[in-house]
């Protein structure tokens with residue numbers, strides 16, 4: 508049995524055969540995704556930003572809608588931030604949309620786009636992985652992509668049982684091997700093939716080793732233990748409870764818009780927190796519970812309880828003076844950018860309540 512280091516050297520020595528097997532499989536089996544079938548620099552950049560935190564199937568309808576609305580860098584650069592966020596609504600991690608918008612504006616000021624990974628890493632939201640993906644796909648740059656799928660494939664090929672603190676540490680560990688295996692003739696296709704192999708064949712659970720095109724190079728399958736690799740520390744999940752207020756007045760719903768500089772939800776609307784209304788949690792929780800829902804944000808699981816709050820007329824007037832709080836008529840909900848979970852919950856609450864139950868605010 509070879510050590511992971513010896514196995515890596517053995518694999519590198521057979522890299523031409525490895526690349527041929529991988530490439531032949533990819534040409535026949537890759538998914539015909541829209542950014543692959545009709546590629547351009549712009550479509551590659553948009554798809555890479557969308558896929559940073561989102562599964563392919565989820566991103567697909569957003570990608571099509573985005574391309575119809577903002578078909579090139581010039582259109583994106585000229586769009587308002589509100590329009591960009593509205594198009595991104597439901598994908599989450601909104602800093603990606605703002606970074607993509609700023610990237611388009613910065614790129615529009617250049618005579619030509621950079622063609623190296625280093626040049627792309629100067630743009631907002633572009634780290635080593637995204638820079639390698641964009642430049643290898645669009646400019647054939649010799650830069651290996653190491654995402655979670657590639658880490659899994661390489662760890663298994665080598666039966667590498669190194670324990671990693673997190674996925675970034677694992678990506679750094681495997682970067683030299685990924686570089687060494689990169690096809691010099693077709694770096695972009697090779698990168699896509701490695702990621703596609705991880706997504707479709709070398710899956711986290713139940714990898715399809717019997718039909719894997721690189722099975723003969725793989726140490727983990729010889730040990731009959733592919734799922735033992737890679738060894739990543741489990742993420743600690745933080746659990747939090749949040750109270751939200753549901754305030755209606757004359758056919759309008761009160762929403763809170765995050766400040767434009769807010770890190771996570773800039774300019775997005777959500778149902779207000781008690782503190783947004785100058786109330787304490789207990790006061791809001793005394794109102795009728797309309798729904799209790801869960802949402803996940805990175806390593807946090809948040810349970811949000813939404814309570815109907817009866818506001819007096821003077822409270823309504825006072826809140827109207829707060830620019831971050833906005834009374835949105837039901838017909839205006841489609842126009843504003845609302846966080847994905849809150850749009851779903853607002854619709855569910857509206858659908859589930861009889862019309863006689865819909866006026867919540869009271870007068871003095």
Ligand code: SF4
Nearest residue numbers: 709716719725728733
């Ligand atoms: S043989 Fe199995 S474990 Fe090895 S790369 Fe292929 S799918 Fe992954």
